Amino acid sequence: MPNSAKVIETSVMLREHAPELWSRFVEAVEDYALLVAADMVRCDIGLLARGQGMAIQANEIATILRNAPKLYEQMRELRERQRAKTAN
Secondary structure: OOOOOOHHHHHHHHHHHHHHHHHHHHHHHHHHHHHHHHHHHHHHHHHHHHHHHHHHHHHHHHHHHHOOHHHHHHHHHHHHHHHHHHOE
């Protein structure tokens, strides 16, 4: 997946300012991912590859959002280690 740092950082900011809204948004995206996967199962064979791609993408976005706080912390720790390396 492409670099998702901006999505992660923005998600954490939203979570800090509006935790309830963030939770509802993540749940909505997860529900959407499930619906896309269900649609993929029912699509015509000619559209199956496209449906699979959409289902995978929706699931990846939902996973990034759900894990954003943990991923943000990992990004922060990595940046701190890199700064410490360059300072030495």
